[in-house]
Amino acid sequence: MSPSARMPREQRRTQLLETAIPMFTQNGFHATSMDDIATAAGVTKPVLYQHFASKEDLYDEVVKVTGQRLIEGIAELADFEGTTLERVRAGLGGFYQLVTEQSALRLFTGHEQVSEQISARVSGVLDEMAVSLATVLLAARSMTDEQARVIGRAMISLTQSTAAMLDGAAEPDRGQILDTVTVLAVHGLTGFEPRPDASVAGTVSPAADASHPGTGR
Template identity: 35%
Template sequence: MSTSDSPRLARAERREQILATATPIFARAGLAGTSLDDIAAAAGVSRMILYRHFESKDDLYRAALQRAAAHLAEAVGDELTEGSVQEMARWAAADPGAFRLLFHQAAREPRFRSEIDELRAGMAEEVRRNLAEVVNDPLWATWAAQLCLTVTVEAIMTWLDLGAPDPVGAAARIDRAAKAVLSSATE
């Protein structure tokens, strides 16, 4: 489809379409490896249309990160609980580009690293608060929360890299790995 054949969409719909198109491209190639021309061509729009919605490539990247973080929050809920690991795995299976962008690619981008570090710190803090009831030592609760998040994210990433085999069984296995970390903190 040429850019002139692209259907007219409402502003919010076009913005969402561009973000949905840009997310897996950024996740695959990174910020430096992606051009606005790549995104415009994939979205079937002109660069001018991109600039109507985003001031710069950095602005588009930041919006893609914010969208991915919002979708993650919708998937796992406001509070990280026992079921959150499985919900995170399901979300990653449904939107692997967004998961990779948040937890792999953005961490490599110096201009956006602090935003991802803040997201991960908030998630780890939520887990730590939940662990405070079962882990008496605050340092071990912090250790377990950070390690649990790292194990979960890396297990999901590796699973995606392997082609996301057996989605139902994978979520249960990833959940067991996270619970093993938590169990080690309560001993």
């Protein structure tokens, strides 16, 4: 069946969405027109508008669909067999892999400002991701629901920043970035040895056992 052939409504909507996702995520909202999407999908612009009232409406759906895929990826961390350090490292790397495979880095790392509605959608997706991560945390650690949500949101913010760093780094440096952020996420600053000549006021806490992301619980 050619792209322009008649399709059931839901199938056509899915096809239009899947066409729009890489165009929006690679080129951005402002540089992508509805004409571009319609042409790529092999339909007329009126057909596109039958399914999405505006470009912003279509972009909103792209964020929603892509975000759901990321949320599902986070939920899968509960099935990861390994230490906490290994699980966190896999989660950081997995998020980066997901957003780059979907070309979604622009959507979820603040690269593009579209409107208050879209910002609210992105924030909502990030909150859902935090809740999904909190569920994983609660399955492994004794903490309150509120603590899990706070830590989940903080971890998602850290994950966003890590994905942006990985995107701008040379391939040989990515492993070091993942290792460093993993130790920070799991052990905090005590994941790094104190300096014997520390020149800060107060006491510098001793280091936790965090010599390598493949060790520890």
